[in-house]
Amino acid sequence: MRLADKVALITGAGSGIGRATALLFAEEGARVVVADYSPEGGAETVKQVKAQGGDATFVQVDVTKAAEVEAMVKTAVGVYGQLNILHSNAGIFPIEGPSYEMEEDMWDRILDTNLKGMWLSCKYAIPELIKGEKSTIVTTASMAGIRGRAYRIAYCSSKGGVVMLTKALAMELAPHGVRVNCICPGGVNTPLIRPEGMTEEEFGAREVPRTPIPRVSDPREQAQAVLFLASPESSYINGQAMMVDGGDWAGTTQGIRRAESR
Numbered sequence: 001m002r003l004a005d006k007v008a009l010i011t012g013a014g015s016g017i018g019r020a021t022a023l024l025f026a027e028e029g030a031r032v033v034v035a036d037y038s039p040e041g042g043a044e045t046v047k048q049v050k051a052q053g054g055d056a057t058f059v060q061v062d063v064t065k066a067a068e069v070e071a072m073v074k075t076a077v078g079v080y081g082q083l084n085i086l087h088s089n090a091g092i093f094p095i096e097g098p099s100y101e102m103e104e105d106m107w108d109r110i111l112d113t114n115l116k117g118m119w120l121s122c123k124y125a126i127p128e129l130i131k132g133e134k135s136t137i138v139t140t141a142s143m144a145g146i147r148g149r150a151y152r153i154a155y156c157s158s159k160g161g162v163v164m165l166t167k168a169l170a171m172e173l174a175p176h177g178v179r180v181n182c183i184c185p186g187g188v189n190t191p192l193i194r195p196e197g198m199t200e201e202e203f204g205a206r207e208v209p210r211t212p213i214p215r216v217s218d219p220r221e222q223a224q225a226v227l228f229l230a231s232p233e234s235s236y237i238n239g240q241a242m243m244v245d246g247g248d249w250a251g252t253t254q255g256i257r258r259a260e261s262r
């Protein structure tokens, strides 16, 4: 087991990538703190972890609120006595529209959750992480943190910020033996991007022609990358933004498509 004796705190673990990571971490022996503002989602994740024989505790938190994030970390350490891994992952992706029409509230909500929430989670977790040896932080950025996207100015800005937060923290925490990396997912089959009314199966089967692996990913495929970055298997990897995007960022398959259509 790759995470035996470890305690992992995962924000946004009530759904999607965070839930998949909680399940995979527990399979690998970690005790898992499931943090989310949705009590229903959090309870479901804890239920699933326990059903597979793992140990998990739910903590309700709004990652935009410093006092709640501080309490989240206190609860984690209170229950399990230590903290070794933080997966700072909670995020939102509301419809934005043109940048010049977006309300200030929308900008604040997205930046507060996706960027400030990541910083707050790190801020309160770091003093606990540096007490142990070889602790790790994995943040969830996005392909949108590397590549611009129309009508997504706040989301792209927040995720670009997460990439740089990750790199800056990696520099700061290296002397403490804490590695910090992020994943940059492409499309993932979660409620965040699944169109309303479409089932998980239908969405998972949908083709994404632009992507070299022409489909969205399963949340577990993101969790596998988080596990790698959180575990000693990536012991010399630090400050990296790992694209988990089916090859989308690497280039284009346009040449093949053109040749085949001739």
Ligand code: NAD
Pocket (backbone or CB within 6 Å): 011, 012, 013, 014, 015, 016, 017, 018, 035, 036, 037, 038, 041, 061, 062, 063, 064, 089, 090, 091, 092, 093, 113, 117, 140, 141, 142, 143, 184, 185, 186, 187, 188, 189, 190, 191, 192, 193
């Ligand atoms: P999801 O909606 O399935 O899960 C997100 C979870 O975060 C939810 O359980 C939600 O309750 C929680 N959350 C939201 N705001 C919160 C807050 N203020 N405090 C505490 N919890 C909060 O989405 P997901 O796809 O699993 O997204 C996880 C992360 O992955 C996000 O940061 C998202 O931006 C990123 N991401 C997702 C995709 C994708 O295609 N799904 C692609 C790139 C990046």
